[in-house]
Amino acid sequence: MRSLAIFEHRGRRHFLMVLSGVLLTVVAVMIRAHTATDDAQFSQSGTGFDPALMVRIAQAEAYARTRPGFAGIVVRDRTTGAVWRSADAGALVWACSTPKLAMVVDLLLRNDSGAITLTAEDRELMHTMLNSSDNEAATTMWYRYGGEAEYPTRFPSYGMTDMKFTDQHKHYWGWILTTANDLDRLINYVLEKLPAQHRDYIVGEMRSVDVNQQWGVWGAGAKARPGNKNGWSDDNADGSWLMNSVGFVGPDERYTLAIMDNTRVIEGGDKVGMETTTKISEILFNGYFG
16 A cells, blocks of 8 residues: 555656646747747737737738748737837838828928928829829929928937938938838827828828839728838849838728838849738738728
8 A cells, every 4th residue: 555655646746747847848839939020029008919910910920931031010009009010120221202101291290380381282292292102292392391401300200210311322201211110100190190180181192092002001902991101112232122011901090000121132022022011911901800
């Protein structure tokens, strides 16, 4: 009986050791799963992301990792305050045409303050900047209303706190380095801090963009009612393509999405980046709203 009792005691101890090992393994797997995104981060308040969207975020990140180059991505739920940032969300990338959105914000606010008086021609140029990303319109408005001495001094107030110029290029809208984090803050400034009439104007413009802008965030699909401002160029030193997209999706523009895709692809890199950014948005939101 004594030997049996010892055996049972040892058996229980062995079982507990095995159970502890299993639990430690499970915890380790959970930790690895949580940190599998390297420096990717979740920042949440309230109820956070819907579990179904969490799955989509993981799928979108996994897809992005299979693509050439790298993509900085930020997803925000404006209702709960939940935010997800990919590992490259803070990487500086040439902004291309995305600062045109910040320019329109600045022009509207300066007009409100009385610092400038926008003409009918100015407003048409602003429309083409947002609708078809017209470069000549943006350059005209850049130099007409102060250029480097004016716009960049206020862009950080609209969320673009990472942006900077370099000595490599002249300092104007087309040569600004920025991050997906900047674009996330910019679009949320538009949606949450602008006077209602300006917000509604910009939302309407972004929801009705020309066909040349219908990629990137637009990949969320018609039911998501997306709006976006895109930027693209072969501006890397090696001639490879940058394809950027920032915008909103869902009822009441609930979710915002910022993507900066440094394709590192020269030949056909525009098509590669367009596919990457559009597919990321599609994975995240296409079908999510029914």
